[in-house]
Amino acid sequence: MSASYAYLGPEGTFTEVALRRLPEAATRELVPQVSVQSALDAVRDGAAEAAFVPIENSVEGGITTTLDELVAGRPLMIYREVLLSITFALLVRPGTGLDAIRTVTAHPAAQPQVRNWLTARLPDARWESAASNADGARLVQEGRYDAAFAGEFAAARYGLEALETGIHDAENAQTRFVLVGRPARPAAPSGADKTSVVLWQRADHPGGLRDLLGEFSGRGINLMLLQSRPTGAGIGNYCFCIDAEGHIADRRMAEALTGLKRVCPEVRFLGSYPRADIGAADVRPPFAGTSDEEFMAAAEWVARCQDGRF
Amino acid sequence: MSASYAYLGPEGTFTEVALRRLPEAATRELVPQVSVQSALDAVRDGAAEAAFVPIENSVEGGITTTLDELVAGRPLMIYREVLLSITFALLVRPGTGLDAIRTVTAHPAAQPQVRNWLTARLPDARWESAASNADGARLVQEGRYDAAFAGEFAAARYGLEALETGIHDAENAQTRFVLVGRPARPAAPSGADKTSVVLWQRADHPGGLRDLLGEFSGRGINLMLLQSRPTGAGIGNYCFCIDAEGHIADRRMAEALTGLKRVCPEVRFLGSYPRADIGAADVRPPFAGTSDEEFMAAAEWVARCQDGRF
The missing domain is CATH 3.40.190.10 (Periplasmic binding protein-like II)
Structure with missing residues (x-):
């Protein structure tokens, strides 16, 4: 490999x-x-x-x-x-002032992030899209455009200077x-993990998706992302990309995925991995009755009942 | 107006x-x-x-x-x-044969629809994106490209001919x-309608979205689209665009929206309008207990109970 x-x-x-x-x-x-x-x-x-x-x-x-x-x-x-x-920096050839900028460039995905700034500060500048933000910086270096929106780190690489930094329309x-x-076998739980799966629904009926989400919520598992994607079988046919809090080694997650595997025509496991947004110390304790210990104690209790030892 | x-x-x-x-x-x-x-x-x-x-x-x-x-x-x-x-047609200047095509163009959204066809039939043709499919056809007319993917209807407008028609990678x-x-006041129910709304969730908790969907499923309302969109407040903050079967004039839909308005921080009604996929004759009957009559009868029963007339 x-x-x-x-x-x-x-x-x-x-x-x-x-x-x-x-x-x-x-x-x-x-x-x-x-x-x-x-x-x-x-x-x-x-x-x-x-x-x-x-x-x-x-x-x-x-x-x-x-x-x-x-x-x-x-x-x-x-x-x-x-x-x-x-956040974007406005990169120019050394010595260029804001009033000398007639044309700006960047990847199209940057445009919604810098639109308000452009309207306020460079209302007359003409926008042309580049293949990437780095490519836009290169085109400024070559003199094709006057300025590029790119990461500040791109300035040194292309011999440019950052005329403005911290440009972003949306906070956060x-x-x-x-x-x-x-x-492969997922890494052991870090204490603050998420699990990604893709779920396909059976032929749609009221509450189909709600029932699937119940496999998570009934076990105290919060969802962090739910994104529908077309299956390609025509308008209205979707699968669901889901990020859920927790690790497949957690009892509650393993049981939720077991339930989904039973009721969905297809489930694709995309991994359990450490969360980047918070550390283990910031994970709130599981809801009552959803810890590994409580899952195990409950399973033992059912086994005892089945044995007549209750 | x-x-x-x-x-x-x-x-x-x-x-x-x-x-x-x-x-x-x-x-x-x-x-x-x-x-x-x-x-x-x-x-x-x-x-x-x-x-x-x-x-x-x-x-x-x-x-x-x-x-x-x-x-x-x-x-x-x-x-x-x-x-x-x-479905796409491959439009060329009259007389151009498939073996003379070196460059093709179309709107970027057309690309996933014609990719397999291109690989199989024109593996060496170079793709360049156009601002729209119609614009691509115009650029072929002007001699900038050899062929454009567009609707067959665009051929006549730009003096081109359709070398191939019915091109599509995905069925349906x-x-x-x-x-x-x-x-404005929505048009009266056609018998086969859908209702579009946008829902915002309260601070996330397990089952938050599931509870919202329960307002529909508990009243026998099927969902046809559920698409999450970022609210702009950072990763993980989403609202949900939902299409649901039925009309806001239906008792069950009105009650579902009433419930959502109570529990969501914001609900935006986007309209009730006739479905384009099926006619009224093809709508399946409402699930038991979810017709207008049953909603009214149930409300009257509760009123009688409150009055001591049960």
Whole structure:
């Protein structure tokens, strides 16, 4: 197995910055890929040990390219997640002033994040989309545009300077990235974990989805993400990508997934991995009756009743 | 009020074809707009009576630009929906053969629909994205590209011919469009209706969403769409766009919405309107105990009990 991580390239984008936050990335070769699909295919084909891709964005929601790739094709597993706050810098060639900026560029996904700033500060600048934020910075370096929105870290790489930093329209703008590998035994619980699964519903009936969610809520498991994705079988046919609090090694999660496996035509396990948003110390205690001990004591009680030892 | 309909342009796209399926479109001036946002703003500003925009696609799922525009800003209401099967034709300048095609173009949303066909039939052709499928056809007319994927109807408009028709990777590829206007009393039930709402959850707790869905399922109401959209308050903060079977004039729907209004911090009603997928004759009878008559009889029984007349 190759000791390399594929990631959604090119170099110098937020994805690379997020990937370098993972300690294990320091010992791997990091190989940029042109798309999420090619990054995940590198893992499926064995060319890379794992792939690092964006999966959720606080402005745009679930990143459907990534979700659809995880939902279909050969199974993959999420090993880690990274949360990165997204703020932009306005990068220019050294010496350029704000009043000299006629054209600006960045990846289209940056536009909703900088729209208000542009309207307020550069109302007459013309926007042109770039293939990536890093590519936009390169085009400024080459003189094709006057300024690019990109991460401040991209300035040094392209010989530019940051005229403004901390640009973001929405407060708390964050992107969540995941490290995806081939299926394996999940790491032991860290104390603050989440579990990702994809659920398919049986032919729709009132409460179908509600019944599925009941497998979680009845065991005190909170959901952190529920994103519907079309199955491709026509309008109205969806599967559900779900992130739930907890680890598959927890009794309550194992039992919830057991219940779902019985009632869903298909369930795809996408992994149990440490949460990036909080540490173990901040996890609230399980609701009454949902701890591992209580699950085991209850199972023993039923066994005793079945034996006539109650 | 202007008697015009704004729609997501330009002319000659699937949106215009779908709009012309509505009988009322024949008596309106149809005005193309550059974006979903500008089409809906034309309605909010009173420049147009209604706007016609795509809202759901069986390959890509909910169309987030449209959902986000309906979720935020001044309230709008859905009046009608249209379902259109999407298949592509390969348009070329008259006389061009398949073996002469080096470059192809279309709107990026067309790409997942024609990818397999391209790999099989034109593996060496280079793809370049166009601003719209109609724009791609225009660029072929001008000689910029050799072929464009677009609706067959676009051939005549741009002096092109359809070298192949019926191109689609996914069976049943459909797009759903909606006619959106300012809030008003919804049309009377047609017998086969759906109701669209947006729900916001209180601070998350296990089963929060499940409890909300229970307001529908407990009254025998099936859901046809559930799409989460970020609220902008950071990762993990979502509202839910829901399509439910039935009309707000139905007792069970009115009661479900009453229940949701009590427990959600915010509910946005997006309209009750006829379903495009089936007619009234195909609607299955309500589940036992969920007809208007049964709701009324039950309410009378409780009133009698309260009066001591049971």
